[in-house]
Amino acid sequence: MLRRGAIIAGFLLITGVTSGMAEDTPPASSQEQAPGWTEFQSPERGFAVSFPGAPKTSSVSVAGQNPLVQYDYTVGVGENTVYQVVAFEYPAGKAPNPPAPEYYVKLVTAYAKGSDARLRKKGTAEIAGKEGYEAIADDAKGKLVHLIDVVPGGNDRIYMLVTAGPKGHVASDDAQRFRDSFRLVGDQPATATTPESTGTTP
Numbered sequence: 001m002l003r004r005g006a007i008i009a010g011f012l013l014i015t016g017v018t019s020g021m022a023e024d025t026p027p028a029s030s031q032e033q034a035p036g037w038t039e040f041q042s043p044e045r046g047f048a049v050s051f052p053g054a055p056k057t058s059s060v061s062v063a064g065q066n067p068l069v070q071y072d073y074t075v076g077v078g079e080n081t082v083y084q085v086v087a088f089e090y091p092a093g094k095a096p097n098p099p100a101p102e103y104y105v106k107l108v109t110a111y112a113k114g115s116d117a118r119l120r121k122k123g124t125a126e127i128a129g130k131e132g133y134e135a136i137a138d139d140a141k142g143k144l145v146h147l148i149d150v151v152p153g154g155n156d157r158i159y160m161l162v163t164a165g166p167k168g169h170v171a172s173d174d175a176q177r178f179r180d181s182f183r184l185v186g187d188q189p190a191t192a193t194t195p196e197s198t199g200t201t202p
Contacts (some may be wrong), residue, residue: 043186045087051075070081081165088158095156104133112137128150145170
């Protein structure tokens with residue numbers, strides 16, 4: 001069974017979150033997609049991506065960097081596959097622009113550590129028309145593989161796309177569809193706000 005909490009923990013380790021989660025449910029719209037897949041749009045966070053279901057959404061404040069906010073969008077499929085987009089929204093003018101190679105390495109390394117996985121491939125990659133970073137990691141038991149992509153966005157945002165599943169998942173049509181469907185939308189300024197409430201989202 002895939003421990004989805006471990007995947008999310010990778011992001012929390014990166015940012016050192018101390019506050020709880022709050023519901024944040026942007027609208028979704030449908031376009032022509034593969035069966036079971038729908039394009040999810042979040043104009044507020046500046047992106048669109050295809051998911052195999054409706055994502056669970058949450059947001060957290062980042063300790064020590066207030067008002068930096070992390071927004072999570074997650075879809076689980078069965079017991080061993082997860083698709084997730086994380087939007088890191090920085091205060092105006094504070095996002096790395098462009099991110100240095102060390103930033104990408106630190107981000108994917110922290111994710112791998114938090115997910116009890118080992119990086120076996122990493123390097124620059126073009127994602128959504130932007131020069132970003134891609135890594136592949138295997139869990140300690142050799143049963144799961146993680147595809148991790150980091151995309152610099154406008155308006156003081158950095159995005160991380162993650163999909164994890166059984167061996168062979170990284171090269172699967174679904175994993176590639178998820179990554180390649182990601183795109184930036186809108187041109188409104190980011191507003192990093194403190195989540196409206198605290199608590200834990202299941």
